[in-house]
Amino acid sequence: MAIDSSEAAQSAFLFVTEWARSFDAKVWFIQLAAESHDRHGCVVTDFARGGRRMANSFAISGATRGARTRQLVNTIADAATTYRADLLVVGFDRDRMSQGSMSGSLRDQLYEATNIPVLVAPRRKAARPVETRVPPPAIALGPGPAVAIPRARKKLAHV
Amino acid sequence: MFDQVVAAATDPDGTTRAVSRAIELARVSGGTVHVVAAVRRRRHLSVVEDRRAADPGLDPDAALLRRLEAMAARDSVPIRLHPLRSEPAEAITAVAEQERADLIVVGSKAERRSRHLSDVSKAVMDRAGCAVMVV
Numbered sequence: 001m002a003i004d005s006s007e008a009a010q011s012a013f014l015f016v017t018e019w020a021r022s023f024d025a026k027v028w029f030i031q032l033a034a035e036s037h038d039r040h041g042c043v044v045t046d047f048a049r050g051g052r053r054m055a056n057s058f059a060i061s062g063a064t065r066g067a068r069t070r071q072l073v074n075t076i077a078d079a080a081t082t083y084r085a086d087l088l089v090v091g092f093d094r095d096r097m098s099q100g101s102m103s104g105s106l107r108d109q110l111y112e113a114t115n116i117p118v119l120v121a122p123r124r125k126a127a128r129p130v131e132t133r134v135p136p137p138a139i140a141l142g143p144g145p146a147v148a149i150p151r152a153r154k155k156l157a158h159v
Numbered sequence: 160m161f162d163q164v165v166a167a168a169t170d171p172d173g174t175t176r177a178v179s180r181a182i183e184l185a186r187v188s189g190g191t192v193h194v195v196a197a198v199r200r201r202r203h204l205s206v207v208e209d210r211r212a213a214d215p216g217l218d219p220d221a222a223l224l225r226r227l228e229a230m231a232a233r234d235s236v237p238i239r240l241h242p243l244r245s246e247p248a249e250a251i252t253a254v255a256e257q258e259r260a261d262l263i264v265v266g267s268k269a270e271r272r273s274r275h276l277s278d279v280s281k282a283v284m285d286r287a288g289c290a291v292m293v294v
Contacts, residue, residue, distance in 0.1 A: 015290060022160040023187065087292075098285060107284065111267070111276050111293060117180065119292040120284050 002076045003091035004032040012091025012121030019089075030079045032092075034059035035068060043071050065099070069106050077113040088114055091121045161188040165260040167251045168196040169279050171223060173266025176294045178227050181264040182236045191237040193258055194227055196220055197250035198243075248282030255289055263291045 001016050003009035009031075020027045038061035058075055062068040080088050090097070090110065097107045097120070104112070111118050166181035168174040174196075181192045198220070224240050231238035243250045255263050265280045276293060284291050 018160055094285075098281075107281070108276050112274060115274070117292050117294040119290055122290045123288045 001027055001089040001091065002030050002032075002079070004093060004096070006091075006093035006096075008093055008121060008123070009091040011123070012089055015121045016089050016091075028079070028083050028085070029056050030076060031057045032060065032072065033057040036061040037063060039063045043075055066102060069109060072106060073109040073113050076110060080114050080116060085116055087117050087119055089119045089121060094123070161185055161261045162190045163193065163258045163260045164188075164190055165193045165195060165251060165255045165258065165263045167247065167263065167265040167279065167283065168194050168220075168223065168227070169247055169266060169277065170268070173268065173277070173294075174223065174227070175266070177264045177266035178230060180292065180294050181262075182231055182234050182238075184262065184264075185236050186234050190261075191239060192231060193239050193241060193254055193260065194224065195241045195243065195247075195251045195254045196224055197241075197245050197247040199246055247279045248286060251279070251283050252286040255287055260289050262289060263287050265291065265293050267293050 001012065003012055016027055019025060036059070040061070042061055044059045044061075060068050060071040060075070062071060076088070079085075088110070090107070092106065098105050100108070107118070107120070161184050164181045164185045166174075166178045168178070178192070178194060181194075184190070185192045220242070224242065228238055228240065241250070241254050243254075245253075251263060251265070254260075263283060265277075265283055267277045267280045268275050280291075280293050284293075
């Protein structure tokens with residue numbers, strides 16, 4: 001599952017969670033954490049930084065959108081190959097997915113770079129049951145603020 | 160998870176892949192497969208199309224739909240066919256919306272070792288509110 005930090009990523013996460021529960025599937029996430037316009041383009045993963053066995057977040061940089069898209073595609077395709085994925089779920093911002101460059105949009109390139117089915121997560125968030133909280137019954141501890149309390153008369157104030 | 164799965168019948172090769180995958184997912188989920196076979200509206204019917212209209216046995220689309228029905232019957236998956244004369248992506252998304260589909264499965268072009276997203280797949284991805292799988 002490849003995601004960024006957009007709203008599409010949230011709905012993709014919910015979708016994949018339900019998928020994994022239904023089909024008893026293993027899910028591996030790869031998240032685009034940062035993107036910069038640095039002229040010297042490169043991909044930085046948490047594998048390189050933190051010494052983890054597999055990267056699950058990465059940052060891309062490149063002067064042009066086409067260069068950054070290529071890095072994104074290559075990183076995701078490599079991850080899919082590494083994990084022998086059966087399905088690639090994409091949860092990127094829809095504009096990012098469809099915006100094209102000379103070599104095609106992100107979704108075009110992703111589909112061409114892999115040989116597995118590509119699933120674009122639903123636009124809307126998965127319906128979740130609305131929690132209706134019933135307030136607990138109030139405990140009677142004496143007169144409420146709406147009840148007028150008779151004030152003591154001056155001559156009885158000393159009692 | 161997938162109560163209603165829409166499979167797009169766009170071209171014979173992609174259709175078989177899409178419907179097979181849709182049947183597989185619907186079988187596991189206990190859902191229904193909706194096959195949308197949409198062809199664009201044409202201004203002038205050719206002589207061949209006239210003959211097809213007269214004899215449905217000659218229509219390759221009808222033959223394909225019958226084959227898909229047989230595929231679904233083998234796996235005991237309920238299938239509903241939606242043969243429409245409309246722009247394919249529009250028809251697919253309209254049926255998905257009408258049936259409150261959880262997933263649309265679209266087959267795309269596979270030529271030798273390379274594969275490309277078709278225009279229909281791209282349009283469906285742009286318009287659909289539910290998940291779209293391209294196989």
